[in-house]
């Protein structure tokens with residue numbers, strides 16, 4: 001078995017064991033722990049087991065370290081949804097800087113994908129490329145088209161939302177309104193920075209207008225088919241929309257484009273997200289918003 005996967009198993013199964021065997025645990029909890037240990041122990045050698053029929057190539061198990069409101073994690077979840085890729089989701093409070101998480105990604109940032117036989121795959125763009133390389137789809141199913149010129153446009157726009165929109169809009173919104181609520185003062189917690197929120201609310205209007213301009217000239221953001229560009233934009237907007245921070249009436253074309261993306265089956269899991277203590281905006285899961 002790959003050493004990384006073993007380390008991963010030690011970290012997660014081991015950690016659960018250690019905390020559950022604390023002095024205050026009762027018998028039932030101990031029993032539950034034994035069950036989860038058995039699951040860990042049995043699940044990991046699965047791909048090397050001699051009992052697998054010859055020629056059968058099971059998909060390596062994917063684990064995504066994410067946060068439900070992290071826009072870049074949402075982007076990866078949408079890609080999984082579009083390609084029908086099953087992945088185990090592990091919620092990571094990145095601000096706690098858990099040592100085991102820092103071992104996976106020393107940058108301490110989400111998202112991180114862990115899969116057998118590979119080093120941990122950090123960052124939304126790197127994960128998206130990895131999925132494109134390892135899950136080659138054909139024809140119109142591809143989220144990254146074949147022609148080089150079209151790829152450039154898809155990557156440009158995916159990058160626009162993952163970097164520029166994140167820095168100017170979705171990052172400050174989720175940081176100030178969601179993540180900071182759970183952080184201690186040393187971790188950067190405290191009341192929302194009203195200047196940061198004001199700037200994000202101002203900036204979002206320019207981005208909505210830009211999306212509108214793009215989709216008035218094309219069917220989808222980067223051309224005539226849905227691509228990584230649409231998923232990236234929609235992922236970031238969805239996080240802002242959860243917080244009720246998208247002035248949809250600003251641009252009709254943008255709203256119609258988002259309604260199309262939002263109604264795709266790949267979006268369902270994201271629309272079902274509900275964070276403890278922070279309810280989604282009224283129209284968040286509404287397809288006719």
Ligand SMILES: N[C@@H](CCC(=O)N[C@@H](CS)C(=O)NCC(=O)O)C(=O)O
Nearest residue numbers: 070071072094108109110111123124
């Ligand atoms: N390079 C990463 C950065 C992602 C990122 O900054 N994610 C946020 C959560 S959405 C994070 O982990 N922030 C950690 C921090 O600010 O320390 C990517 O492009 O995916």
